[in-house]
Amino acid sequence: MIVAVVDDLMVGVRIEEASKAIGTRAEAVSSYEEARQSLRSGVVESLVVDLAISGLDLDKLVREARQARAWLIAFYPHVNVELRRAAKRAGVERIYPRSRFLRDLPNILRERLDK
Numbered sequence: 001m002i003v004a005v006v007d008d009l010m011v012g013v014r015i016e017e018a019s020k021a022i023g024t025r026a027e028a029v030s031s032y033e034e035a036r037q038s039l040r041s042g043v044v045e046s047l048v049v050d051l052a053i054s055g056l057d058l059d060k061l062v063r064e065a066r067q068a069r070a071w072l073i074a075f076y077p078h079v080n081v082e083l084r085r086a087a088k089r090a091g092v093e094r095i096y097p098r099s100r101f102l103r104d105l106p107n108i109l110r111e112r113l114d115k
Contacts, residue, residue: 002026002109003038003070004048005056011102015048018105032056039068046109049092051076051083062090073108075101 004015004026012028019026026048029035032055038044047065051058051074058074065072071094076083078097087095094108101108 001038001043002046002048003035003044004028004050005032005035005053005061006030006048006050007053008050011050014102014105015109018109021106022110024109032061035061036064039064039070042068044068044070046070047072049074050098051087051095052080052098058086058090058092062092066091073101 002015002019002024004012006012006015006028007030016026016028027038029038035047039047047061047070049056049061049072062072072092073094073096074087074092075096075098076087078099084095096108
């Protein structure tokens with residue numbers, strides 16, 4: 001299962017639809033705490049994170065995703081490159097500008113699931 005930490009309902013729906021299209025399930029959550037609960041369930045294989053969510057403790061989320069053995073994908077508003085840098089420092093390997101992430105969403109998810 002893919003968990004998407006997003007506060008934009010439409011982005012959450014797009015992630016859920018793209019996941020269905022490639023044969024997996026996704027759930028959109030809107031907070032760090034909901035993401036942590038999902039990771040603790042043991043069924044999360046991927047975590048997709050909107051870096052623009054306020055109050056997000058990315059370092060903790062990355063640690064918890066690693067402990068749960070979930071791979072992580074993050075996206076950010078292209079005008080805020082500092083969010084990208086922070087994600088890179090925290091250890092996120094796949095970081096995309098929001099427009100590219102949404103444009104290539106099925107391929108990005110499929111690429112990670114095929115590994």
